[in-house]
Amino acid sequence: MKCILRVVLQAAVVFSITGQMVSAAAWEPTKPVEFVIPAGTGGGADQMARLIQGIVAKHNLMKQSLIPVNKSAGAGAEGFLAVKDAKGDPHKIIITLSNLFTTPLAQGTPFSWRDMTPVSMLALDQFVLWVNAETPYKTAKEYVEAAKKAGPNKMKMGGTGSKQEDQILTVSLEKATGTKFNYLPLKGGGDVAVQLVGKHIDSTVNNPIEAIAQWRAGTLRPLCVFDDTRMPYKTKITATMSWYDIPTCSEAGVPTDYVMLRGIFMPPGVAQDQVNFYVDLFKKVRETPEWKKFMEDGAFNQTSMSGKEYAAWVEKNENLHRELMKEAGFLAKPKP
């Protein structure tokens, strides 16, 4: 209770001092901002959104509060449709994950990122190919060779959900190497990592943060990162390795890359100064020590962009997803 009171008091003081001066200038929210999370509680997007809520409150980055709302139905379609329908509402923002692309493509839900206003890219989530540390595979190449030798569908690849990032990445890996994995959709990232430790599956494409604990404990082994450059973090995670020491998959001889967007969008039809407010807000969020620590702990790719550059990136990525999903036969059949 005490900290709430404090925040309220501080906000009141800040408001009374700056209120008159700023009011004439830029736009800012006049009521609490709804922060839509198109995924359930406890997942990666949810964690990030609630961290942002905490950062915004702690550093007083916004006078109004940020209220996260989970709208996860239909692989996030519910959340995206809510934002699409809130035309011109500047008090609603949404954090996206790869379901921004996969949901409309796989479900045939009537929306695309073009129905929303791009604000900014926060970061890119990395994917790493993991195997159990007791297996003999030291490089991605060895593992893929073994999978080829075992025959199609023999090696079990565990991932989160179906027709989402993990499975699309698996398809992309299959395409690059000519192997075929038996993809098993499991509940969550932590679950996937533990199934790999228990040897119920043969490999995973977990995000760094989902498997770091097991890597440090010496039960999992990273083979390669699915990005075009290595992860920049050089602090030692295990006795001998840092994130930087993991080769990219192209270096390791399995030319595949995939990163997942963690970005912010707004409803369509909002004014430019309203977008600018949020671009600026998230710029401030990214500069806080809490955010930087979170990025490093999760070994995120800290690329960020906004405006036209961001829109172009999103468009390129959408095409990539369409291609991969088309080949895998994941596209929604046109409704009769």
Added chain:
Amino acid sequence: MKPEQEAETGDRPVATNRTMEIVVAGLFLLFGLTFCIASYQLGSGWSDDGPQSGYFPFYINVIILIASAVTLAQAIMGKTSRPRDAFVSVGQLRQIMAVLLPAALYVLGVQLFGIYLSSAVYITLFMVWLGKYSWGKSAALGISISVAVYFMFEVWFKVSLHKGSWFDPLSLFGL
């Protein structure tokens, strides 16, 4: 209405248990059939990598069909429990509707005007109408519960409750 009158007309059954058994079993059959067809269209077979989307729903609903058919037959033959007793009497139904209808109106109110105004009005009216409390007392309780809910959800827990699709009364207060 006086209690004596209630006793005269109120005991008449609206439907017997037997009738309701037949109706409910019939609804189950309808439900099972709809779902069976939908699951069949999804693919209710066994593909290379295990059961398809509609496999479990299909057989689950086949079981519903069988079980409900048996219940239906038993009901028609009068073999279910207490077939001739009243399922609900006129008086009872009136009592139930006295809660159910206002509750439905209340939910409609929530949809149109948001949770806070509707809850205050609903609690007040319920107390005045069914509890015969004074307007002052009822309104005081209704409003204070709404205000308490507002502070608990919107202010402390930062959970946004429904604001009303037609008109948001909170906008009058600039909230």
Added chain:
Amino acid sequence: MEEINALFHGFSVALSPFNLMLMFIGVILGVIIGVLPGLGGANGIAILLPLTFTMPPTSAIIMLSCIYWGALFGGAITSILFNIPGEPWSVATTFDGYPMAQQGRAGEALTAAFTSSFIGAFVAVVMITFLAPLIAKFALKFGSPEFFSVYFLTFCSFIGMGKGSPWKTLAAMMFGFALASVGMDSMTGQQRLNFGSMELVRGFDFLIAVIGLFGIGEILISMEEGLSFSGSSARIDPKVVIATWKKLPKYWMTSLRSCLVGCWMGITPGGATPASFMSYGLAKRMSRDGEKFGTGQVEGVIAPETAAHAAGTSALLPMLSLGIPGSPTAAVLLGGLLIWGLQPGPLLFVEKKDFVWGLIASMYLGNIAGLIIVLTCVPLFAAILRIPFSIIAPVIIVICVIGAYTVHSAIFEVWLMLAFGVIGYVFKKLDYPMAPMVLALVLGKGAEDSFRNAIKGSQGDFSVFFANGLVGSIMTLGLVMLLWPLVNKLRGKA
């Protein structure tokens, strides 16, 4: 003895005045969110997580875990008083708890529930303290076939319990399964059985169904019987706590069994919900008064509450030591750990001793604080039943509406809840049992997913369900449970 030293160090961390204050605030907040259906458990903790962001990690986790205890205790209150379970694992508590309240024994039911929760949680914490590293490894043995076998065992231990028409039981249970299948098919990532409706893609959430079936349905039944709760004349005696405690030792066998079921299910990690149902089912079969279950037996409250809390607490162990959440609430707590830069996993116990032992100590203290707080409030809670129906009924309906709305922030679900209320009323009057239906609704999807994953993993080979000693013995146990009533019947006839 290393554990004892570490634990005492933990106590010294947890016992600072600031942390003690947080503990009490946490328990009270927890009870509040546990009482409000829809807010409880996972949602509640997710909501309060950012509040703790400004605190040091140890204080924050102490507060959050106390909120967790509070929510666990709070869930039982509405189950017993109003037949509205705030959490999936309090459903089984309503079966005997609510009839007890109706008979004017609300105080006794609440005391039994709180005390059992405390015992369950306490046994689990003791286990975590001394056996943590040993037991954590056990969870690794669980793949999809093992998960399916646990679901199978839960269903089997619960089946064949109703007294009514077996056809109605079957129809009701399958109705629960059918509703559980609506929405997304997580194996293919496709929408299914939603008939083109965006609202139905959400599926039928357990909470919506239960608030309607039990909460609203019960109000309709009460209306039919005239404007009063049958328990309104309940005598509220502050000594009820002591009086109930005197009775409890008699049921030590039920408590012990429930603790074992709960701890085992929490670690494996089957979770608190299957644990509570399984424990209730076992108690009904093994107790001498088994026949009377459902009419207000204290044992019927003790069994599910003990198991649910033993499971809820042991679920924190795989979360801390492996990073897998044993319950949705644990999943959110896990998110909290990551935000504070703590990496759950095998090394947490080695590297962050202060934190881990502070947390374990706070489990002891929070549990005791929680018990004291809720027990002193028993007469107060029980007195709620004395409020006239025409005041409490609209308030309950408002709480139901808010609860239904907060589950997914969707007004459609509020209508759905109202519809379930009517279904609940009709089912109750026609003797369609609701327990198997709710069980199927809660566990149906998990059972189907684990079955399909197991089959896909083995490429269509059914022998995976008997592939090793663990899964084989759980499946066999399930089959024995399934056939038990049949055998009993044959024996009875012979």
